[in-house]
Amino acid sequence: MTKAPLVIFDLDGTLIDTAPDLAAALNHCLGVDGHEADALEVVRPHAGHGARAMLTAAYERRGQVLSEPDMLLALDRFLGHYEAHIADASLPYAHVVPAMDALAAAGSALAVCTNKREGLARLLLDTLDLSVRFAAICGADTVQNRKPHPGHIEETIARAGGSRGSAVMIGDSAADIEAADAAGVPSVLVDFGYAPDEGARRKASIQISDYRSLTPKLITDLVASRA
Ligand SMILES: O=C(O)COP(=O)(O)O
Ligand SMILES: [Mg+2]
Numbered sequence: 245m246t247k248a249p250l251v252i253f254d255l256d257g258t259l260i261d262t263a264p265d266l267a268a269a270l271n272h273c274l275g276v277d278g279h280e281a282d283a284l285e286v287v288r289p290h291a292g293h294g295a296r297a298m299l300t301a302a303y304e305r306r307g308q309v310l311s312e313p314d315m316l317l318a319l320d321r322f323l324g325h326y327e328a329h330i331a332d333a334s335l336p337y338a339h340v341v342p343a344m345d346a347l348a349a350a351g352s353a354l355a356v357c358t359n360k361r362e363g364l365a366r367l368l369l370d371t372l373d374l375s376v377r378f379a380a381i382c383g384a385d386t387v388q389n390r391k392p393h394p395g396h397i398e399e400t401i402a403r404a405g406g407s408r409g410s411a412v413m414i415g416d417s418a419a420d421i422e423a424a425d426a427a428g429v430p431s432v433l434v435d436f437g438y439a440p441d442e443g444a445r446r447k448a449s450i451q452i453s454d455y456r457s458l459t460p461k462l463i464t465d466l467v468a469s470r471a
Contacts, residue, residue: 248351249463250379250406251344252397252429254415255358255365256292257437259340260372263291264333269326270298273318279306292417292438294359295322327364331371337436339455344377350460355380357400359419362386379404391419394427401429412466414458418444430466432458 253259256266264284271281282302290301299318303310310318344354354377358365362383369375380403384390387399401411413424416437421444424431433440433448434455445451449466452458 247407247410248353249347249460249467250353250355250401250404250411251347251463252355252357252400252404252411252413254391254413254417254420254437255356255360255368257416257439258337258414258420258434259356259374260334260336260368262334262368263288263438265326265329265331266291266295266298268329268332269295269322270302272325273299273321274302276321277318289438295319295326298322323364327367330364330368334368334372336372336374337434337455340458341374343455343458347458347460347463348377352460352463353379353404353406355382355400355404355406357382357391357397357413357420357423359384359390359396379406392422392426394423397423397427397429401427409470410467412463415444416440418447420444421447428470430470432462432466 256262267284267287270287274281290298296319356378360383362385365381365383366375380400382400382403387396389395397413401408408428411429413420413429413431415421416434417439418441421431421433425447430449433444433451435451435453
């Protein structure tokens, strides 16, 4: 029997616009070190690559390289602030909640596959009252190898009780699209996320600019294209 479609969402830059709270955590660290805050638009392109990448880029902009011990201290400070303010300003992208409602009503299961730590992903989704929608929430530390490794998507599918032949990955970055490609799963690139590079655009099965395009028919067509 063919399984119901499983729609797997990346989190940062795909399902939730987390950049404002990530930028606030970064600016907290910069402030402690006596630096001026960065504007959200400067930080946004780095927001999908994790705290270490955001800190590295911010100090690079100031001509500085943090030593590993200083980086570990900054990471601790960043994550402490972020956890305490995880959904002060983070919100689901426009139209994604009705799109998930329609997918679920049409029989699709939903899951999250994120390079955020699972605990932070769950805290964010709990705070926004979204966790119950997902058959699985699979973070970077849930698996041995995170995206772009295909194992991250394969483990998400297994935990959600889905199958590779009926799964579709929705993401905003090359890591999402490459992981899907390597797992043999069709992918949808959202072009409003944090890091849609050229390679991701080429490799994605399709691109969307608006969640009103993410219909049950689009998902069944993508699944059928791999059958
Ligand atoms: O936190 C990160 O590194 C990126 O998270 P994402 O995989 O949900 O975009
Ligand atoms: Mg992302």
